[in-house]
């Protein structure tokens with residue numbers, strides 16, 4: 001339970017020199033408005049508002065967003081209206097609160113509800129991403145207090161969390177939020193599977209923790225001996241839900257999961273990242289194919305880090321991640337890390353939303369049939385992503401199993417229509433080949449070609465390419 005004192009404390013730490021008055025006022029306003037109201041857990045309602053605001057302050061969101069977090073349930077659940085919010089806190093906070101409230105009301109059930117929910121999320125995202133971030137913070141606390149909710153409702157909320165909110169957090173690069181939501185929803189949605197994973201992991205984690213502690217000490221010694229300044233070395237434990245998903249991929253064999261615990265080394269700057277990696281590799285040899293440089297080639301969602309797996313002294317493998325403090329915050333908070341209080345409004349006024357978001361907004365506008373819509377979203381939002389490159393070195397994100405044709409249509413409709421072949425890593429490759437992360441793709445075109453081959457519909461996997469091909473064929 002987060003108190004007002006705790007909120008104030010984190011504000012002082014995370015927003016030095018800032019005027020936090022708007023948050024203080026929002027707290028007093030909200031506690032007056034919710035006075036006497038209780039949540040199903042028996043707690044005073046204001047603690048829900050406080051928890052939401054606390055999460056936002058932890059991510060260092062701008063202060064208007066933190067204030068909106070405190071006020072987010074006021075118009076819907078109290079005697080105060082939207083106008084009261086507007087008159088007391090101005091237009092920006094009013095717009096945020098209104099956006100969050102709109103997201104929360106549903107008319108339908110089942111599939112219709114699911115589709116409507118997704119559509120609303122994309123619409124809100126296209127206007128101001130901060131609305132979604134407040135909604136995620138709100139959902140996080142609702143999940144933490146889910147025990148207090150009626151049983152049938154509990155399952156529905158947990159399912160929604162797993163199917164909608166966690167994937168969106170993932171897509172926004174908010175990995176900490178994503179795994180917290182997943183781990184909270186997991187035992188409600190899949191109780192048997194949850195118990196199973198817990199029973200598998202419990203003993204392993206004990207031995208692994210001891211092992212990683214040893215590696216940590218050796219690494220500390222290594223870095224000190226070589227005179228490298230590091231800020232922190234910590235063990236990071238894989239979240240229960242991602243262990244579960246990995247188990248499903250690895251034939252349910254817990255012994256095939258090497259990264260239950262990874263060692264994370266935080267350093268001052270990029271140069272230190274590479275020198276630490278060099279030192280680690282000099283000491284322990286790396287596993288082939290497991291060295292990944294996401295600093296030189298960041299993922300499109302902004303993720304940066306060096307990853308390696310090494311054979312250690314104990315005849316075992318250890319995964320090591322090396323990154324700067326900024327990269328670490330970015331990895332945990334994703335897009336929220338770009339809306340720091342110093343850059344207020346960047347998210348709100350963002351002129352160029354990420355391409356994947358623009359695409360999802362297009363889908364939500366053009367596809368009115370809900371079953372079709374959900375089918376599209378499922379490939380584009382939830383499928384595992386790969387990262388490939390244009391010949392110029394731009395990173396393009398595509399779903400797993402994407403083909404050169406998906407790539408071509410992603411770049412431009414004309415490039416797709418005029419496509420007569422492709423080179424993958426300088427080698428001519430069939431249009432049916434599946435791309436892998438790291439591939440460099442060059443599309444060969446013939447400018448006199450105007451229309452796609454209808455057979456391509458059976459080759460492409462992205463809904464973007466499908467939609468474009470279909471509309472071209474119609475013409």
Ligand code: MN
Pocket residue numbers: 048072073138
């Ligand atoms: Mn709420």
